[in-house]
Amino acid sequence: MPHHPFHLLQQWFPHRDARQWVLGNVCHTAGSAYRKAGALMLFSDLGEQLGLLSGGCLESDLQRQAMAVMQSGRGRQQTYDSDDEDSVVYQLGIGCGGTVQVMLQPLSADNDYLQLGALYQALQQRQSVVHGLTLPDNTEPDAALWPAPDSPGNAGFGVSQRGFIEERGNRSWLLTPHRAPPLLAILGAGVDAQPLAELAIKLGWQVVLNDPRTSHGRPGHFPAQCQLTKAMPEALPQQPWFRQIDAAIVMHHQQGLDADALAALAQQPPRYCALLGPRHRRQQVLSDAGLATFPGLAGPAGLALGGELPEGIALSILAECHAALHGADGHSLSGVL
Template identity: 35%
Template sequence: MSELRQILDLARLAQSRGEEVCLVTVVGVEGSSYRKPGARMLLTRGGQRAGTISGGCLEAEVSKKAWWLTAEGASIQRYTSFFDEDSGIPFGLGCGGTILLLLERGQPALATLEALRRTLEHDEPAVALISIAEQNPGTRCIVSASGQVLFGDPALAPLAAQTLRNGTHTTLLPASESTPASGATPLFCERITPPPALWIFGAGDDAQPLAEFAHKLGWRITVADGRSHLARPERFPLARQVLTLTPETPLSLKPADAAVLMTHSYEQDHALLARLLPLPLAYLGVLGPRRRTRHIVKSLTQPAQNRLGVTAEEAMARLHAPVGLGLPGHTPAAIALSIAAEIHSVFAAPAAPECVASPAPAHAF
């Protein structure tokens, strides 16, 4: 189960019990840190927690102090893992960085959790604008991608729109005329986006471990296959949807999505590549030898019947073929690991200018 789902499930459980929660958010990092800005941990009054804000070195300490630190409102706490010979061993045990945490409860925490839920369950991005000033910190505004103010000050909505365009960042909000003495307020402007989506075309036994890895990484999973006896929800209980493919089946892939073809069927792969290659996907991979994929692409780019509008070389350049990193192993789990690792590397660095060449996967036969 993804970390975000664990946080939301615990929040729902606490709400059903009438139990107060405290939300801890990483809002700044200097130097090296295990978790990055936007990572969260949820605490309940009963002592339960979900999510992580470090590699395990801060969670217990923050859990102990969270309730009295937030007794009078939101709190900003700074933890460092820098140390020298004259200092004690700090939190982090030598990661070499500083982490800034926001601890918050009450309506701001509940509004943030609701925005996270909407993003996860309804694919609705949002922006959270969080003051990280030591005096009067906390969530100032949450705005959906449609412009709806979900919480806080509507005057900050234009800044939220800018964050949706430009991505997560930290900025300075000038002091208002009503509070000129306060100086500029540093804001952590977080773009909250839906988890990555993976489309697995092929519902064979080798697709099952890939779905499991994807679920562990928090991705939204769709499995589709033309073989109805394989494309069954009970075979892929972790998928959001399982489709039986026909030529008329709508495929609602988005530019940020990844797709993997592992149907083991030349005919299915041929039909799918005709539909998927024109799409600006984040990742498109094909299981099997490169020569097989090249043969399909050449047939799709014949001058007399080119349905793609690109040359065979241009089409091949869009593909990860054979799919996966060059990891050893021939079992379904090993192949799934190599595929998930390659997709994760693309999701984690979407703006990378080029791919670094790696050895051909062991399953490339």
Template identity: 35%
Template sequence: MKELQEIVKAYDDATERGLKTALATVVHVEGSAYRHEGARMLVTENGELTGAISGGCLEGDALRKARLAIVESRNTLVTYDTTDDDDATMGVGLGCNGVIQVLLEPLNPGDEFNPIHLFRSYLAKRQEAVLGTFFSLQNKLAPQAGTSVLLTSDRGQQGFLDSAVKDAFLADAGKVLKCAESLIVNYHDTITGFIEYLKPPVHLLIFGAGNDAMPLVQFAHILGWEVSVIDGRANYATTNRFPSASQVLVSKPEHCLSGIVIDHWTVAVLMTHNYNYDIAALRQLSNFDLKYIGALGPKKKLQRMLDELQENEIPLSAEKLDIVFGPTGLDIGSETPEEIALSIVSEIKAVLSNRTGTSLKFRPAEQNAVELVSKKHPNAKFSSCAINL
């Protein structure tokens, strides 16, 4: 999400300066790579880069080839094979051992459905979307359709969709939305589709505008999350103190969710250091289907709040209790506000990714093997949403 926002901004700036641009997109990965399908980079004709398609080793060559694609005004599919001795030096800096397909698309400002315009339509509101990018792995000299269609709930289908793949693509797009997983599909011998699931950014609600909330807002902003800061103290809850927050609201405890839009991608942290305010927020948050609610402070404080809700006939189900984390944050030995903020955003990210937050050193080898197979065979999903090979 953040990368798309930065690419759109850089494209607008380049267009204003009269510079031609191209979009580089990782569309297929087999084996290991620093970044995977959906990684993007905007290239200007004078060599400016926004975004990234690797850890740095592919960008230089991709820049050169993207500028050539701009001159030729032609979509191009480029292969980087870091398993090949000739290309291996490109992967040394990444520790890569895979085959990476990068699609280069010159951008025409006059095309109402060029990829940037599709991104802009998706970014216009918080929504799920499906983006279709089409290319030919079998014949790289054939025309590469590129990023050509977007499906959103508010505007439906936008862009051009080849009649040969339309029905199949629409069916696959439905599966992608249902499963919230991107797919790579071979439609026939000459067309492969990267059917990408796009979701809104995480929306972090921070109840409390004390000094310890400042680094938490900053960390979340760096990650591209939207942040709302809510507090009852007008001299604390100000935009001057939280310039990177999406919104800063002054509210009484009983109305602390007024003016807040809560959806499936919303998480919350209670850190007002005021028991009555925190429990009022928790009481109201319990009415929503969130994935994470964190409570700063000792565990006994959280238990007291839960017991009080129970006594007032507002019991939390086992499912609700599972998403309440207190003390909030991973156990990394945090002491300073900055370290505590790091532990909190890390725990939220782990929960949203269904991970434990364990050191990668101790990740089971079997899990690595499953992920490697899923990268080699993207249609072989290990879930109820499987599309079998």
């Protein structure tokens, strides 16, 4: 199951009243940590765990802590410190070597599920919001949901979505920006679009496939989660999803369709736009589209991963797309490459 908050809430929402639930949030980290402030996880009285707050090393103890919260009905904070001899992390030799502070709060209709239902509905409607949650103290927990500020830093999917602590009134709040999963438009639904769509769905992205040709984009060939449409490329701007897309990959393998698709995308370029094919073909397609240039167009598409088969090419393209959406450069973290 994807770990984007939207998918976690999608799993939780139908069962919110059928179980006892506790919300876990990372509220502070220092040093190396698998998840950063704002990460959320849900624990049920049946032992269900939705999400991750570590690489898997803290969840068993967190479940035990969550059960104690259910019994007491009061929130708590738990600190996991790799340098503290009294910490379970130190004693078991687990973790990434840093410090992680987690807050656990009971969820119920009485506290309006700490606004998680409203957060889920906002993400369903692809609204960007900020979820606020008070840190556990001797008073009842409070939560709120605000529209996300309209700023350039709010447009990406990376650091801008991390939570932070802010003092409001006489209480400490964890404020976490949220936005819906990336919406990817795959324009051209041939055989090589299948692994691209499948991998994007595994990443938790939302996928629209559009191809006007009757022989392409058949439902049985793509994951059921994909939205399949048949609009002509010049009619793309009239599609209800068009102005919401975060990324687009043009891959009709037919020059006229590709040109019309690029002309439509040029009206409102997404954060990432790619065109399959070699460099010289890109110039031909741009010329046919009546475009002198298309700033930021990835063509050839993808990172140089060495793949030649559809699956490897799909990985290459989505890796580049992921980096672009998150404001990353795709370099080797170890420097081995």
